[in-house]
Amino acid sequence: MRLILQYKCAVAGLGILLLLIGISIYTVIAIPYSEATYLWRAGEGIWLECPRNAMPSWINIFLPKKLPETIILDTKRGSVGATKVIIPFGERASKLRIELEFNYPYDDFPSEINLFYTANYSRSSPHITIYWIKPGGKEMRLKELTLKKSGAYYISNDEKIAQKLHDYIYQKFGEEPNYAVSPEIGLFAREDSSILRVETTSPLKGRYKMLIEGTIFERNVDVDVKLIIYGKVYGVAGTDHLRRDLSIALLWGTPIALSFGVVASVTIAMIQMIIAAISAWYSNKIDFIIQKVTEVNMILPFLPMLIMLSVFYSFNIWMLLLVVIALSIFGSGVKTYRAVFLQIKEFPYVEAAKAYGAGSLRIIFLYLIPKVLPTIIPSLVLSVSDFVFLEAAMALLGLGDPIAPTWGKVIDDAYSAGALYKGYFYWVLEPSFLLILTALGFALLGFSLDKIFNPRLKEI
Amino acid sequence: MRRELYRFLKYSIKRGVSLLIVVVIAVYITILIANMGGYVDNIIKSEVRFRIGMQVNQNPAYKGLTPREKGELIEKLYQKEIKRLGLDTPFILRSYQYMVQALTLELGRALYLTSDTGSRSVKNIILERLPATILLFTTTNLILFFISLFGGLYASRKYESKFDKLIVGLSPLSSIPGWFYGIFMILIFASILHILPYGGLVDVPPPKDPVSYALSVLKHMVLPILSWLVGYAFIQTYVRRTFFLMFSSEDYVEMARAKGLPPRMIERRYILRPTLPPIITDFALTLISSWMGAIITERVFNWPGIGTLFYMAANLFDSPVIIGEVVIYAYLLAITVFVLDIVYAIVDPRIRLGVT
Numbered sequence: 001m002r003l004i005l006q007y008k009c010a011v012a013g014l015g016i017l018l019l020l021i022g023i024s025i026y027t028v029i030a031i032p033y034s035e036a037t038y039l040w041r042a043g044e045g046i047w048l049e050c051p052r053n054a055m056p057s058w059i060n061i062f063l064p065k066k067l068p069e070t071i072i073l074d075t076k077r078g079s080v081g082a083t084k085v086i087i088p089f090g091e092r093a094s095k096l097r098i099e100l101e102f103n104y105p106y107d108d109f110p111s112e113i114n115l116f117y118t119a120n121y122s123r124s125s126p127h128i129t130i131y132w133i134k135p136g137g138k139e140m141r142l143k144e145l146t147l148k149k150s151g152a153y154y155i156s157n158d159e160k161i162a163q164k165l166h167d168y169i170y171q172k173f174g175e176e177p178n179y180a181v182s183p184e185i186g187l188f189a190r191e192d193s194s195i196l197r198v199e200t201t202s203p204l205k206g207r208y209k210m211l212i213e214g215t216i217f218e219r220n221v222d223v224d225v226k227l228i229i230y231g232k233v234y235g236v237a238g239t240d241h242l243r244r245d246l247s248i249a250l251l252w253g254t255p256i257a258l259s260f261g262v263v264a265s266v267t268i269a270m271i272q273m274i275i276a277a278i279s280a281w282y283s284n285k286i287d288f289i290i291q292k293v294t295e296v297n298m299i300l301p302f303l304p305m306l307i308m309l310s311v312f313y314s315f316n317i318w319m320l321l322l323v324v325i326a327l328s329i330f331g332s333g334v335k336t337y338r339a340v341f342l343q344i345k346e347f348p349y350v351e352a353a354k355a356y357g358a359g360s361l362r363i364i365f366l367y368l369i370p371k372v373l374p375t376i377i378p379s380l381v382l383s384v385s386d387f388v389f390l391e392a393a394m395a396l397l398g399l400g401d402p403i404a405p406t407w408g409k410v411i412d413d414a415y416s417a418g419a420l421y422k423g424y425f426y427w428v429l430e431p432s433f434l435l436i437l438t439a440l441g442f443a444l445l446g447f448s449l450d451k452i453f454n455p456r457l458k459e460i
Numbered sequence: 461m462r463r464e465l466y467r468f469l470k471y472s473i474k475r476g477v478s479l480l481i482v483v484v485i486a487v488y489i490t491i492l493i494a495n496m497g498g499y500v501d502n503i504i505k506s507e508v509r510f511r512i513g514m515q516v517n518q519n520p521a522y523k524g525l526t527p528r529e530k531g532e533l534i535e536k537l538y539q540k541e542i543k544r545l546g547l548d549t550p551f552i553l554r555s556y557q558y559m560v561q562a563l564t565l566e567l568g569r570a571l572y573l574t575s576d577t578g579s580r581s582v583k584n585i586i587l588e589r590l591p592a593t594i595l596l597f598t599t600t601n602l603i604l605f606f607i608s609l610f611g612g613l614y615a616s617r618k619y620e621s622k623f624d625k626l627i628v629g630l631s632p633l634s635s636i637p638g639w640f641y642g643i644f645m646i647l648i649f650a651s652i653l654h655i656l657p658y659g660g661l662v663d664v665p666p667p668k669d670p671v672s673y674a675l676s677v678l679k680h681m682v683l684p685i686l687s688w689l690v691g692y693a694f695i696q697t698y699v700r701r702t703f704f705l706m707f708s709s710e711d712y713v714e715m716a717r718a719k720g721l722p723p724r725m726i727e728r729r730y731i732l733r734p735t736l737p738p739i740i741t742d743f744a745l746t747l748i749s750s751w752m753g754a755i756i757t758e759r760v761f762n763w764p765g766i767g768t769l770f771y772m773a774a775n776l777f778d779s780p781v782i783i784g785e786v787v788i789y790a791y792l793l794a795i796t797v798f799v800l801d802i803v804y805a806i807v808d809p810r811i812r813l814g815v816t
Contacts, residue, residue, distance in 0.1 A: 301786065308782055411643070
């Protein structure tokens with residue numbers, strides 16, 4: 001053990017692997033698998049409060065211009081800045097006044113603005129008017145709405161407001177803006193000549209207010225609204241095109257990737273070695289059959305076979321693991337190990353064991369395999385990342401586990417959504433970083449183990 | 461002399477027959493898997509029934525028929541179509557026929573895919589895609605081969621030099637596969653710098669004159685090749701270097717040195733000559749497996765080769781195309797192995813005489 005620690009590489013590799021194992025343990029305990037898959041597959045419903053394609057929050061540390069966080073003002077939850085007054089008016093009606101006030105200190109525009117509401121009336125629906133007040137008191141009427149029992153007003157999608165803002169800018173400056181003014185830009189933009197160019201337009205910092213005035217035509221009716229100013233950053237990992245928090249997939253990808261890689265690599269090496277030992281020890285018909293099976297297996301292209309099987313049977317991750325193992329146990333490793341075992345077979349200690357009457361199985365498992373085992377540990381460690389990437393590759397072909405969130409799945413989503421074209425680099429880089437970290441951990445450990453177990457290489 | 465020739469022939473035939481048996485078994489397994497043991501038949505049958513049902517129901521000529529007559533008509537057309545597709549014989553029998561056809565390279569017709577010229581013949585579909593794959597991956601592997609050969613020689617000559625240490629230090633880069641570097645290459649050179657294309661074979665629309673067409677293809681090849689170089693060049697150079705170093709400490713090399721032969725000559729005659737056969741084997745096998753195994757690289761770079769074709773065929777359950785590709789691959793691999801075996805038998809008397 002002390003020998004291993006001598007190598008800084010090994011320590012670094014071990015450190016990385018311990019970190020990844022730590023993340024795995026935390027994930028498995030903190031987010032149960034069922035919850036993770038539920039959240040990942042649930043669709044947009046439960047992710048309504050998250051922005052779409054938001055970068056991770058910590059990116060703001062490195063940016064000169066601060067990207068906005070999501071601002072949520074909910075009268076039901078009693079968010080700071082949200083006040084609601086309902087005053088009885090006449091016989092049955094009442095007046096409603098909701099003020100949603102928030103501070104906007106960011107240097108970029110929000111990505112989306114939505115207003116969700118609930119109204120528990122029984123027959124006549126309340127009627128409201130929505131106003132937008134910029135810092136400095138500039139007021140604009142957005143919309144008149146007759147409320148349903150629950151619903152949403154997607155301000156960003158409101159073409160009328162976009163047109164109104166465009167006309168307003170044209171009137172004020174006598175010039176067409178050189179871009180399509182979307183509501184989230186128009187409602188937040190600084191109103192000077194910079195608004196005319198898409199490159200120069202910037203948000204006005206300060207306290208904004210949304211004012212909702214309305215009339216309720218029944219007694220005991222309550223109206224609640226939730227205004228969401230979607231930001232451009234979210235959480236530790238950001239979100240994807242379905243507003244899902246990427247950190248779930250990134251966290252859960254860790255235990256899946258590690259266990260997939262380690263189980264595949266260890267099982268395959270062990271089984272290959274046992275088969276090779278048997279083949280070398282008996283060297284008769286069994287040997288012949290094993291060699292032929294290996295040759296057939298080597299002629300069959302591994303990846304295409306795996307793809308074919310996955311398409312036809314759509315495996316989950318553990319079935320995929322089993323099939324990978326099944327396709328690999330008669331791989332080229334059998335031939336390599338067999339050559340080694342053929343040499344060891346002639347060693348005096350094996351002869352001695354044979355002489356005192358040890359059975360074949362005893363010799364194979366207690367004399368042959370333990371002799372070779374240490375020398376293959378480095379390559380075993382090194383091959384773990386091959387299988388981690390294999391899983392990612394399968395996911396990238398759309399053949400990964402249909403339910404489990406994995407790193408490869410995130411890359412696949414990003415790829416399919418054109419993340420590289422659209423500039424959502426974080427979406428590709430985060431899972432890639434974790435994949436590289438895993439590969440690096442196993443590579444550092446494997447190469448330094450190689451130096452310890454196979455010192456012959458060091459001399460050369 | 462005669463006895464040697466006899467032995468050599470015996471060895472070649474033995475090797476050839478054994479490889480042929482291996483290919484036959486591999487192809488049969490592929491046929492079984494690609495048809496899911498007959499399950500694909502059921503999919504095709506239900507699709508045929510659905511299609512004929514739709515045709516009959518929508519055809520105004522059959523409007524006057526009673527539902528029963530219609531049912532009979534559908535059944536009749538269905539049986540005819542099944543017979544046309546050859547699905548009326550049991551699967552086990554057909555799998556045998558398939559195998560014979562596949563082995564004689566009668567690859568049949570695709571179920572869904574067509575070539576760009578509209579042909580349904582599997583041979584045409586594969587032949588149309590093959591050049592793109594061979595172009596990209598043969599170029600890549602040739603570059604890799606020469607880099608690793610000369611890099612390895614240089615590093616072993618300058619053992620413990622800066623170059624050598626660089627190669628050793630960078631070899632862990634290969635624990636990440638080439639296609640994965642491809643993503644980063646695209647990110648850097650296409651998304652950020654905008655100097656190279658995201659993927660594909662040529663610009664859209666393809667240039668008319670051959671020179672600019674070739675240049676455009678070349679431009680599209682840069683990133684895939686580069687990503688494979690980053691992924692595999694260092695480790696291969698490292699492997700070669702270690703290999704050369706092992707051989708350069710052999711007694712006969714020491715002897716040659718003691719004789720005072722020039723280093724170049726030692727390299728050529730005493731190190732390269734014995735090490736070249738395994739290196740070429742390695743190259744040949746890598747080359748052939750790269751034609752098949754680069755499905756993911758082709759997907760990342762949207763390269764229209766046989767990897768992409770395989771992926772498309774698998775997704776459409778188009779078993780004739782899948783089987784066709786695997787058969788061609790198995791043949792190529794078996795032929796390569798056979799040729800290499802024979803060449804070694806000629807070159808190396810130890811193999812010929814059955815001493816290993």
